[in-house]
Amino acid sequence: MNTQALGVEHYLAGMRAALDDLPPNEVAEIMEDVEAHVAELSTELGENETLEQRLGSPEQYAQELRQAAGYPSRTERLPVTTKQQWLTRPRAAAWGLAVATGVTLLAGAAALREPAVLLFPAVILALSLALVNDRGPVQQEIMNLPETHRLKKWLTPEEGTPAERALTYLRSLQPAWWLVRAGLLGLGAVLLAGRDILGFLAIAAIAVVSVFAGPRAKVDRRWLWFSLPASALAVGLLVQVIDVTANQLAYNTSRSSYPAPVVESYDNIYAYDENGKLLTNVLLYDQDGRPINAPQSYDSCNNTNGPEPVIPANRYPRPKIDYENGVCYTVAPGVSAPSSTESTTPSTSSSTSGSATPSSVPPTSVSPSK
Amino acid sequence: MDTSQLLKGVLDLAVLAVLRKDDGYGYDVVRRLRAGGLNEVGDASVYGTLRRLYNAGMLTSYVVPSEEGPHRKYYSINETGRARLAESRETWRSFASTLDGLLEEVAA
Numbered sequence: 001m002n003t004q005a006l007g008v009e010h011y012l013a014g015m016r017a018a019l020d021d022l023p024p025n026e027v028a029e030i031m032e033d034v035e036a037h038v039a040e041l042s043t044e045l046g047e048n049e050t051l052e053q054r055l056g057s058p059e060q061y062a063q064e065l066r067q068a069a070g071y072p073s074r075t076e077r078l079p080v081t082t083k084q085q086w087l088t089r090p091r092a093a094a095w096g097l098a099v100a101t102g103v104t105l106l107a108g109a110a111a112l113r114e115p116a117v118l119l120f121p122a123v124i125l126a127l128s129l130a131l132v133n134d135r136g137p138v139q140q141e142i143m144n145l146p147e148t149h150r151l152k153k154w155l156t157p158e159e160g161t162p163a164e165r166a167l168t169y170l171r172s173l174q175p176a177w178w179l180v181r182a183g184l185l186g187l188g189a190v191l192l193a194g195r196d197i198l199g200f201l202a203i204a205a206i207a208v209v210s211v212f213a214g215p216r217a218k219v220d221r222r223w224l225w226f227s228l229p230a231s232a233l234a235v236g237l238l239v240q241v242i243d244v245t246a247n248q249l250a251y252n253t254s255r256s257s258y259p260a261p262v263v264e265s266y267d268n269i270y271a272y273d274e275n276g277k278l279l280t281n282v283l284l285y286d287q288d289g290r291p292i293n294a295p296q297s298y299d300s301c302n303n304t305n306g307p308e309p310v311i312p313a314n315r316y317p318r319p320k321i322d323y324e325n326g327v328c329y330t331v332a333p334g335v336s337a338p339s340s341t342e343s344t345t346p347s348t349s350s351s352t353s354g355s356a357t358p359s360s361v362p363p364t365s366v367s368p369s370k
Numbered sequence: 371m372d373t374s375q376l377l378k379g380v381l382d383l384a385v386l387a388v389l390r391k392d393d394g395y396g397y398d399v400v401r402r403l404r405a406g407g408l409n410e411v412g413d414a415s416v417y418g419t420l421r422r423l424y425n426a427g428m429l430t431s432y433v434v435p436s437e438e439g440p441h442r443k444y445y446s447i448n449e450t451g452r453a454r455l456a457e458s459r460e461t462w463r464s465f466a467s468t469l470d471g472l473l474e475e476v477a478a
Contacts, residue, residue, distance in 0.1 A: 041397070
């Protein structure tokens with residue numbers, strides 16, 4: 001019994017060694033099967049029978065299993081892929097798929113405006129699939145890439161953890177996603193229908209094929225070159241539809257709350273020369289020679305002194321009325337009344353007021369009527 | 371004629387066929403194939419075929435804890451596997467009848 005247990009351990013160790021070039025996940029799966037197999041067989045062995053007699057050497061067992069499973073055989077694999085060839089066709093194809101999916105996601109967000117951008121990822125996909133199309137549906141070489149292992153490991157958390165349960169749940173939603181994806185792509189096609197007939201046909205075709213692509217990709221990994229970008233395109237389109245809808249909503253609400261266009265509210269203009277001296281009687285015109293009039297008029301200043309406005313509306317600074325005396329004055333910004341003597345003093349103390357706001361200037365009296 | 375050579379091409383079909391009714395773990399499948407008359411089937415070939423069919427998405431697997439010894443991993447056929455089985459069965463039948471026809475002509 002003890003020797004048998006030893007024999008089992010020895011045999012399994014030989015198997016592991018013979019398989020150690022395969023992906024660790026796959027080796028773990030194989031060994032789960034093989035451990036049970038060898039353990040069960042060992043109980044059936046006769047007195048002088050060994051596992052080797054029943055199953056052949058661990059290396060032979062491993063080689064036969066590799067052949068049946070479609071793994072590369074060890075002897076031909078080892079010399080080929082030890083660092084000599086870094087850029088293999090499977091690797092280029094896998095990265096092509098990843099890049100094209102990313103590009104499709106970005107392009108999908110612009111596809112409704114310019115469907116032709118989808119040609120770019122389409123070309124990458126076609127080229128990268130052409131690299132590995134002859135390698136069969138399992139694409140074992142891509143599955144054996146270290147980056148694929150890392151991705152797989154990342155996507156298969158330990159059993160029982162919340163992440164694992166969440167992922168299992170999401171996987172169970174996959175068929176539903178295939179339908180949603182087709183729906184989103186169909187919506188994208190419809191939105192394009194009026195403007196771009198080629199784009200409409202292309203996206204509609206993708207929508208139809210995508211229904212079959214999901215389940216097909218489970219069996220034949222080459223369909224991933226269609227299925228993954230189709231998902232990315234659907235997400236991109238969804239993002240764009242949400243974006244457009246949100247913009248429209250924002251536009252509608254802004255219109256209802258602000259019935260009048262917002263105009264900058266200024267009612268006077270003060271021009272200064274480079275020495276900080278307030279310029280008076282400046283006439284402002286736009287490029288077409290039309291006077292630039294500040295929105296608020298100064299009727300009151302004119303009305304108090306006569307029925308006709310004598311001062312042009314584009315002459316700045318506009319006089320400000322001093323209600324107490326009924327006289328119009330031109331005052332510098334920030335100065336409330338021309339009569340106050342205080343306002344004249346700080347004109348020289350430039351350091352405190354800074355250059356942005358010019359210091360106050362003595363008010364200039366302007367006669368409103370001639 | 372060496373049956374093991376013939377078997378290589380149809381082991382997929384044979385494994386899917388014995389899993390059609392009941393799930394089974396590896397050695398179980400080996401036994402069913404032998405009980406069905408495929409005496410020359412190799413253990414490792416069956417295990418390898420199970421892995422390939424599993425990786426191709428035609429089988430699912432689940433682990434059943436065992437009190438004595440290692441846990442057993444059962445394989446069960448899914449819809450994809452059934453579809454493939456039906457397809458392969460048709461292929462096999464037409465192939466077999468074609469070959470039968472050829473052999474008849476030779477005999478006659």
